[in-house]
Amino acid sequence: MQKKIIKVHATDNVLVALVNLTANEVISFENQDIKVISDVKAKHKIALQTLEIGDEIFMYGVLVGKASFKIEKGGVLTTENVKHQSAKVSKKTGTIDWTPPNVDQWKDKTFMGYHRKDGQVGTANVWLFFPLVFCENKNIEKLKSIFEKELLTQKSNSHQMLLRSLVNDNVGELEQAETTKVFENIDVKFITHPGGCGGIRQDSESLARLLAGYVKNPNVAGATVLSLGCQNLQIDIFNKALEAISPDNKKPVLMYEQQQMGTVDDMLTAIIKSSYAAIKEANEIERKPAPLSKLKVGLECGGSDGFSGISANPTLGFTSDMLVALGATAILSEFPELCGVEQELVNRCVEEENANKFLSLMQAFEKSVIDAGSGFDMNPSPGNIKDGLITDAMKSAGAAKKGGTSPVVDVLDYGEYITKPGLNLLCTPGNDVESTTAMVGSGANIVLFTTGLGTPTGNPITPVIKVSSNSDLAKRMSDIIDIDTGEVIRGEKTIEEMAETMLEYIVNVASGNISSKASLLNQDDFIPWKRGVSL
Structure with a gap:
């Protein structure tokens, strides 16, 4: 019962x-x-x-x-x-001892990944197209249409066939979607954004670091980059950002500046020829065994409910602890959703410097929100409140469970890249897509995303595994949910047992044996954080 x-x-x-x-x-x-x-x-x-x-x-x-x-x-x-009320924190007051979970059965496990020359291992192999400035979004969209039409042979999907039958007044049997790929070992992805010019220079520099992180991410084989020429985010700013995090970059990065190339037709012709040759070469890279220590897992929650902090998030937390015990990396972000649990996180910081950095970033973030006439207490969404999360501290206490109990080895500001295995804290907003976008830009090659209400978020280069906090959601929105932790609520499984199931699923996704639901839906969300107020 x-x-x-x-x-x-x-x-x-x-x-x-x-x-x-x-x-x-x-x-x-x-x-x-x-x-x-x-x-x-x-x-x-x-x-x-x-x-x-x-x-x-x-x-x-x-x-x-x-x-x-x-x-x-x-x-x-x-x-x-x-x-809303939360405890005030001013400094590290102690050290929290940690006993790693027993991971003996996982120590010799491997996943099949794409090995990069810098020692990282990807769970996907992606050629990425992106612009340095929004002025080039149109050209990115043109290239997307051209490459997807030729590299992905697609029949009309069921919704297209439905509309066609309605237009022709002939509702009959609908043809099902079918896709075949020209290249088996490479995916081609395209991202656009509204930045790169028009804002403050710091916004462009921040965007440069984020995009450089996407190039360095182990899931990316190489990139085609479009520039207009006169924008704030100049090519040299992007190159310096890439050199800062990847000084010995071996990945091909094809750069095109429209104002130096003449007509759009001339530029697209050059891009298509060079990019196709590079994509064809990247397709030669094949999956090979890699230890689980090469996994870098982002921990995200969105559309949370009153069960998220009881089932799904603690499952992620124990999975995170298992990964850390195996020498892998976990990334906990969404700083507005750590409000109220700062003392525990500060005390978990291995180094005093990181404890101080975490508090400094939190205080600066909260001040910017207050200066704009708001506050962290405004963070819970109407959906959160409707399903039981009525204060930011209540939401935060449950959200922080994603980070488990392991020591914090590093604290990163937005746009900084992961360099240390273990649990890392990354300063991002609580906005689902902005946070996921940032974790991937800091190196995450898998993202675990919990939801109690149903959120279809994905990412263009990194598989996003969606975890439901309750079984009603998993049944109602089965097309977006990968793992259901409702068994924990019903008492049918412990957190530890659910985490074992989750880690097995992660290995299968990382190896390409299973595609996450977000990947199947082509949910390629990408939103950079303009360093203003975003909750």
Whole structure:
């Protein structure tokens, strides 16, 4: 029989409803009876004890809010009676000991990856087209149409056939989509963006570092880069950014500047000839065995619900710990969603310098948000709130579970590239696509993405594995969900057992045996962060 409520941490003074609860229902918990005051939807919280105005509210063992009105024992927590509150952190106060999980059965496991000359190993092999400035987006789109038409032989998909039949007033049997590839070992991807000019110079420099990170990412075999010529993000700025993170770059990077090449026709002709030859050569690269220590896994959550911090995120956390124990890399980002858990993360930093850098980045980020007339407390979305995440600290405490318990080996600002195996903190917004985009730019060759509401986010060069916090979502949106952790909520699997399943799935995706749902849907999302306010 499934439990109806759960207390996540021993010191919490709230309970999470695992199922819908009805008014006046009496639930036995820890040798006491709790009468539910009003109807409570699954994923929402009820008070374990009467909370007076100003009383602090704890969940996941940390401060997540304070009562703005009296909440009776058994009463539901809402945005009306609870306000965001988080603990203030000023410095590292201690060191947290870590006992790695037992990973003996995984030590000799390998994945089939694409080995790069700099020692990195890709889980995909991509030739990437991108512009340095938005003025070239049109040409990128032209090239995308040309290359995809010739390198991917596609029949009309079912939706095209449906519209065609409606136009012709002939609704009949629909032809199913079918795709064949000219090259087996290389994918060709295209990204566009609204940056590179028109903003402050720092925005262009930040974009240069991000794009350089995409070239260095082990999933990329080489790139075709388009420049207009007069924009802020000059070719030399991009080249310096690439040299800074990859001083001995061996990947081919084909550069074209429209204002130096004459007509669009002349430029496209040159690009197509040279790029095709390079893509054909990159297709010769084949997968070979690599240790799991070569995995660099981004940890993301989006469209979170009240179960995310109980099932999906802790599963990612234990998987992260397993990967770290194997010598691999994990990346935890979304700094607005670490608000309230800073002390734990600071104390987990191996080096004092990184602890100070983390706090400095957090404080600067929060100040920029406050200066714009907002605050981290505005981070939960309407969907988050509807499904039980009513304060930023509550959302953050659950989101931080993705990072497991391992030591923090490095803290990176946006656009910096991963250099140390282990758990890394990366400064990004909480926006799903901006954060995922940034982690891939810092070297992630796999991204694990949890969701409780359903988010179809993907990435053009890195497989994104979507993890649902509940089984209802996995059934309802089966086309976007790869792994369902609803078994944890029902008590059918432990976090540890679910993590074993997840790691096996990661190895299969990294080896090309399984395509993530986001990849199958061609969900190639790419949004750079303009270093203003973005939550």
